[in-house]
Amino acid sequence: MTIRFGASAHRLWAMILKEFIQMRRDRLTFAMMVGIPLIQLILFGFAINSDPRHLPMAVLDSDRGPFGRALVASMQTSRYFDLVRFVASEDEADALLAEGKVQFVVSIPVDFSRRVARGERPALLVEADATDPAATLGALGALETMARTALDRDLTGSLAGLKASAPPFELRIHRRYNQEADTQYNVVPGLMGVVLTMTLVIMTALAVTRERERGTMENLLVMPLRPIEVMLGKIAPYVVVGYIQVAVIVITARLVFAVPIVGSLWLLTLTSVVFIAANLAIGFTFSTVAKNQTQAMQLSFFFFLPSILLSGFMFPFRGMPLWAQYLGEILPLTHFLRVVRGIMLKGNGPGEIAAEVAALAVILLVVSVVAVRRYRQTLD
Template identity: 45%
Template sequence: MRRLLAIAGKEVRQLKRDRLTFGMIVGVPLLQILLFGYAIDLDVRNISAAVADHANTSLSRQLVASAEASQIVRITRSASGPEELEAMLDAGEIDVGIYIPHDFERRVMDPTRPVGQLLINGSDPTVESIARRLTQMPLPGRAQPPPLFEARTYYNPEHRSPVNIVPALIGVILHLTMVLFTSIAIVRERERGNLELLITTPVKSWELMLGKIIPYVIIGLIQVTLILWVSQWLFDVPVRGQVLDLYLASVFFILAALALGLTVSTLAKTQFQAIQLTVFTFLPSILLSGFMFPFEGMPRVAQWLGEVIPLTHFVRLSRGILVRGAELSELHAEIWPLLAFFAAFMVIATLRFSKRLD
């Protein structure tokens, strides 16, 4: 017992000296309970929507107001017609389009016809199922049995889960591997004694950082190619957009993930600590990015945090290009955050790195 207690005491003292591990003991459960208990909500509300109201009557405006009062959708745009609604869906600006035709009043009096049409982004099955609740809304002066709207699902009418999951899974895999590889880059140099050799060279800190990430950009693109091949061969995931656009979007995301990994590498003292920090960054990324849970269902604060995470923007890019067939120029709003993240964390990593053994 004395020997066992001695070993246990030694382990406790070692954990107390390892502040990062001790922080992870407290931080990981707190982060998980906060994310799962507060930020994750499967009851999606306030889905972004646009309206094309060709009737423009008091009753049609009442219908739009009722749809927004249900908190299922949030009207953010107006459109000239169904063609513009489809363009907004392709660009990812909205998830639901509400089209009210000219003969709306006559349709209201005919209980056998829908009064309008719903254009729904079906790339996320959860969002689609919530949006379809609008077809059962009550409307004064109309019998309720037939659906109020005719619902048309875009991009994934078969409701196949791989169509939604696989494009976002590209980003999840890239995030895990790129951050993990580079998070141990500087630590490995220090543990193997190579840092002593680098100190004697004229290589600047920023040159060392950029040189570290260049090979991993190529590795990341190889991974993208492999995932695309498997997704089409095994899961029949469509590629509706340009593959070149996907590769360019992947480069931006890979650079952001590598910059995060290098920053982790400057914080960690050992490779084990680097792996711990990688897992710590991976958890909020996968939960707040819209990969597992609809982004619209999160509280506003959680959405603000999610906008800072690179994976959030790459999920939108990959789904937009592969599923909706959008061009990279239509998704430019998702590229600037990735470039800003890369620049900021490269500066942090460069400033934190010092070619000194201490």
């Protein structure tokens, strides 16, 4: 049976059949074919929420009056805000915002309740961490609506006249770190982490599998090289590659996207090495698992997907359910995003990013141990 263009259905079938047999033999590929769509579905379906609620809030209550308390209570009722703690000073509030421990600080001024009662419409200051404008958008919208009605229940008797028309106080929203709520300010520094994750993991994942596929691994094994020497030797050149990428992205972010760099570039350079090394160690571990370069690519992709979706790069981290947040904490990108956004947008210093860098260091250490243990010195 011959179809046009001189193609034979038999020959075509021979090719198709062969491909299926090979597909079946490659178990990892087969697992990926089922696993990737499944993971995508679960992640997209359950974890991702672009209108996050339960955002942590700190309250600086200098009034300690009934209206302030009522306001905080109704904010919590809206489910957008979770009161994490009361703070005593502005410095304390600033520190919490800088470290990313809270997303909002509500400052209730002195005499707030009394001035509301007098109908003076006092100002209520809400500071929002706007590094990720999308994360605060919903909450701030809800806040404005709420401001009109928040105190309605408490405005009774002689105060009832304050209801209806204008809100009984003036809501001042102050977007910190990214006043224009420019999404690029958030995305561009984040892209640094994404690009590093993608390229570095793939590069090292291929580096060792290539040795195995080309047969040069046997020679490496028989030579007096220790696993740690092979691993560091494979990783070190790519640290340089990673730094070139960092430099390219920082320069482009500044020149093309006009992203402000508030913090220290030196600090960014210094902390990047931990993140770069962690990614390379992950790639190396993949290459000890993968049997060929195709599998190494698949494993890298398998890792890359949650890195993008669960790290807070694409969707607000706090919008995810807790289990997804825990999963996100395992990914180096999650921590690096906080570091890079913290340094570039918030001007974070060493103290504020120490916890995130420590988390990266722990990931690096654990992965390295796994990699070195998995690396076989024999062909058994």
